[in-house]
Every structure is written in structure tokens, then in C-alpha cells.
Amino acid sequence: MSERDRKYTVLFVDDEPRVTSALKAIFRREYEVSIANSGIEALSIMESSRFDVVVSDQRMPGMLGNQFLAQVTKLYPQTMRILLTGFMDKQAIVDSINEGEIYRFINKPWRNDEMREVVAEAALASEIPALPTVSDTQEASAQFKKTLSSHSTKTSADSDSKTKDHALLMMEQAKDIRHQIRRFCSDHSIMIYGTQNIEQAVAAATSRKNIGVAVIELSEDTRTALQTINLLKRARPEIITIALTEEFDAHTAVDLINQGQVFKYLAKPIDLAGFQTTIENAFVRHRFLKKHKAAHKRFKVEKTKGSVVSGLQEMFGRLVGNTDKNSATT
CATH class of the missing domain: 3.40.50.2300 (Response regulator)
Incomplete structure (x- = not known):
């Protein structure tokens, strides 16, 4: 399979398995989907796999979504980052702008059509160089x-x-x-x-x-x-x-x-x-x-x-x- 023909890769991160299972079911036909139930687990997966898009929940034990995405920004700047926000933690949301460089916020519960549109846009954008040389x-x-x-x-x-x-x-x-x-x-x-x-x-x-x-x-x-x-x-x-x-x-x-x-x-x-x-x-x-x-x-x-x-x-x-x-x- 050529680089052009490959499926985009997406990693969904949420501490609730039912959420990651639902997201995988929605996107598995169009994308190569991986799931993780914590930020730490997700970072471990990313050490050996390339991802075009990461979609993370905000409220997770051990490592909040904005903290996880800040790490993704530093380690994998090419990856597009989307944050799911069910509970509006003011400082965390602000930090995700100033440190995580989020592409989009999506409210939980999400609408499938909105999620599909945003992930598709992010996947296409992931092909563009992320940072100045x-x-x-x-x-x-x-x-x-x-x-x-x-x-x-x-x-x-x-x-x-x-x-x-x-x-x-x-x-x-x-x-x-x-x-x-x-x-x-x-x-x-x-x-x-x-x-x-x-x-x-x-x-x-x-x-x-x-x-x-x-x-x-x-x-x-x-x-x-x-x-x-x-x-x-x-x-x-x-x-x-x-x-x-x-x-x-x-x-x-x-x-x-x-x-x-x-x-x-x-x-x-x-x-x-x-x-x-x-x-x-x-x-x-x-x-x-x-x-x-x-x-x-x-x-x-x-x-x-x-x-x-x-x-x-x-x-x-x-x-x-x-x-x-x-x-x-x-």
C-alpha cells in the first residue's frame, strides 16, 4: 500500500472503555483506530506507532487530557490534537490552548456527524508540516x-x-x-x-x-x-x-x-x-x-x-x- 492509499490513523483516549469502544465502532471502517484508557497508556502506544489524529477526553485519573496533549505537542507535533470536554474545567481548558495547541474542542456527549467532520479535517491537515523548520x-x-x-x-x-x-x-x-x-x-x-x-x-x-x-x-x-x-x-x-x-x-x-x-x-x-x-x-x-x-x-x-x-x-x-x-x- 502506498503512502497516499494508507488509512489515516486515529488514537482515542478515554478512561471509560465504553466510550473508546463506541468511538472505535464509529470510525473503524474509515480509519486505522487504536484506543487507550489513560494518558500514560496512550503515550506508551505512541512510542511505537504513528498517529495522524489523537482525540482525548479531558477528565481522566492520573493525567488530565490537557496534560496528555501537551506531551503530544512536544513529542509528536505532527499529530493533530482534539480534546473532548464534558466538564468545563476553566484552567485546564486555558492550559490546553497555551500548552497543548488544540485543533478543536468537542463537547460531550458528541454528535457523530460533528465528530466525523472534525476528525476528517484534522486527518487531512496532519499531512501538512506542523512547525517551522x-x-x-x-x-x-x-x-x-x-x-x-x-x-x-x-x-x-x-x-x-x-x-x-x-x-x-x-x-x-x-x-x-x-x-x-x-x-x-x-x-x-x-x-x-x-x-x-x-x-x-x-x-x-x-x-x-x-x-x-x-x-x-x-x-x-x-x-x-x-x-x-x-x-x-x-x-x-x-x-x-x-x-x-x-x-x-x-x-x-x-x-x-x-x-x-x-x-x-x-x-x-x-x-x-x-x-x-x-x-x-x-x-x-x-x-x-x-x-x-x-x-x-x-x-x-x-x-x-x-x-x-x-x-x-x-x-x-x-x-x-x-x-x-x-x-x-x-
């Missing part, structure tokens, strides 16, 4: 650090040239946080586009192709913020989004992955040491996605519905059209 990572990290160390000795013209590939979009209402991020960007020679509302954010993302990272606050109108993140990700999938919040929420965290594929979900006020590492890694990922467009499949988002999204899509299309016309005449 070592050389890409080293190059991007070295350039970021070089920019930081040389900032104070550069002229304004040199600084403008240096920052053209490191642009950040910010949508944040709190003045102290805005100032904190602006100071950080200034110290690290990152160009920043501050926006106050959705329309400004969409306009900036459309017209400023050098924007690689978006830092978006989740204000009281969380739903609108989520729809904004979703639209930006669908329109500019190479933009890496970081969500800021005053207080973590499990349901919002699930939506941030399923609808926005956010890179990190961070609490305010910002921890600058951790923020620097996050921004550096975000730009590394942006450069990789910009160069390897096929990798966008690994970060596909669900489509959202509603009048806000419809209005934003219309505005986005109008802005894109104007940008294309301007480019054609210059």
Missing part, C-alpha cells in the same frame, strides 16, 4: 533579538526599515495596557497599529500586509470580539492572534480555538517577560504560515453566523477591493 526558527529568533539589541543605536530611517516585517495590530481599550504594549513594541523595534474598534482593526489588517500578530482584548462584548478574531483568521490566516482578558472563561476559551485558532489566551495585566517570548514565537509562526500557505489547513476555523459577521464580511470585501484597485494603479 529549525533554520526558520533560529533565523526569526536571531533577527528578533538582533533588532532588540540594536534598537538604541539606529537612526529613525534605519528603525523604520528594521520594523517593516515586524508589525503588530492592537485592539485594546484599557489605557494602561495600551501604553504597556506600545512601550514594549518601541523597546523591541516592532511597528504597532493601535485600533479602538472592529472597523479600524479590519481596515488595518486589510491595508497593512506587514501585520503579523494581532493582540485583541476580550471586552464586555466578548461575542463581537470573537467574531472579529474569526473574520481576521479566515481572511488573513497567517496573522497570529493573542487574546487578552481580565478573567478567564472556559466557554470563551473553547470558542477562541474553534472559531479563532488563537495562539495564546493571556490574562491582564501583562507579564512582560512572558509576553516577549509569546510575541517572538508568534512572529516565528507568522513567517512560517506566510511562507507555507498549505499549513493554513492546520489552523482552520469554524464559520460563525450573525449580523455582525455579515456586516464585517461586507466591509472587509469592500476594503480588499479598494486595496487591490490602489495596488493596480501604483
Whole structure:
């Protein structure tokens, strides 16, 4: 059997045997299915077998699902990761975003059609390279650090040239946080586009192709913020989004992955040491996605519905059209 003809491999992990048996029965005709009843058992199986997709329950004794998937991320980054969530443990869900890099959350009890669709998408995406190459990572990290160390000795013209590939979009209402991020960007020679509302954010993302990272606050109108993140990700999938919040929420965290594929979900006020590492890694990922467009499949988002999204899509299309016309005449 050729590599192209082989069945995709899926590992289902749940501490309840009836659950893993049910999942195996659903998928065994289309996939090569393995099952495990704990994270430890699953890691042992993965030592000798390659898996395209891993679907894990969250609440398991000994090792929680998010802890297991964090290990999978480090050891087997090519494997796509899906988390089943029956009980919404807020911190565990947040950790699964920041450490496990989940492709999707699926609620228990699941719908078979939804599960089939998500697993099929994940299986196809597993063929795409998972991470930047070592050389890409080293190059991007070295350039970021070089920019930081040389900032104070550069002229304004040199600084403008240096920052053209490191642009950040910010949508944040709190003045102290805005100032904190602006100071950080200034110290690290990152160009920043501050926006106050959705329309400004969409306009900036459309017209400023050098924007690689978006830092978006989740204000009281969380739903609108989520729809904004979703639209930006669908329109500019190479933009890496970081969500800021005053207080973590499990349901919002699930939506941030399923609808926005956010890179990190961070609490305010910002921890600058951790923020620097996050921004550096975000730009590394942006450069990789910009160069390897096929990798966008690994970060596909669900489509959202509603009048806000419809209005934003219309505005986005109008802005894109104007940008294309301007480019054609210059």
C-alpha cells in the first residue's frame, strides 16, 4: 500500500472503555483506530506507532487530557490534537490552548456527524508540516533579538526599515495596557497599529500586509470580539492572534480555538517577560504560515453566523477591493 492509499490513523483516549469502544465502532471502517484508557497508556502506544489524529477526553485519573496533549505537542507535533470536554474545567481548558495547541474542542456527549467532520479535517491537515523548520526558527529568533539589541543605536530611517516585517495590530481599550504594549513594541523595534474598534482593526489588517500578530482584548462584548478574531483568521490566516482578558472563561476559551485558532489566551495585566517570548514565537509562526500557505489547513476555523459577521464580511470585501484597485494603479 502506498503512502497516499494508507488509512489515516486515529488514537482515542478515554478512561471509560465504553466510550473508546463506541468511538472505535464509529470510525473503524474509515480509519486505522487504536484506543487507550489513560494518558500514560496512550503515550506508551505512541512510542511505537504513528498517529495522524489523537482525540482525548479531558477528565481522566492520573493525567488530565490537557496534560496528555501537551506531551503530544512536544513529542509528536505532527499529530493533530482534539480534546473532548464534558466538564468545563476553566484552567485546564486555558492550559490546553497555551500548552497543548488544540485543533478543536468537542463537547460531550458528541454528535457523530460533528465528530466525523472534525476528525476528517484534522486527518487531512496532519499531512501538512506542523512547525517551522529549525533554520526558520533560529533565523526569526536571531533577527528578533538582533533588532532588540540594536534598537538604541539606529537612526529613525534605519528603525523604520528594521520594523517593516515586524508589525503588530492592537485592539485594546484599557489605557494602561495600551501604553504597556506600545512601550514594549518601541523597546523591541516592532511597528504597532493601535485600533479602538472592529472597523479600524479590519481596515488595518486589510491595508497593512506587514501585520503579523494581532493582540485583541476580550471586552464586555466578548461575542463581537470573537467574531472579529474569526473574520481576521479566515481572511488573513497567517496573522497570529493573542487574546487578552481580565478573567478567564472556559466557554470563551473553547470558542477562541474553534472559531479563532488563537495562539495564546493571556490574562491582564501583562507579564512582560512572558509576553516577549509569546510575541517572538508568534512572529516565528507568522513567517512560517506566510511562507507555507498549505499549513493554513492546520489552523482552520469554524464559520460563525450573525449580523455582525455579515456586516464585517461586507466591509472587509469592500476594503480588499479598494486595496487591490490602489495596488493596480501604483
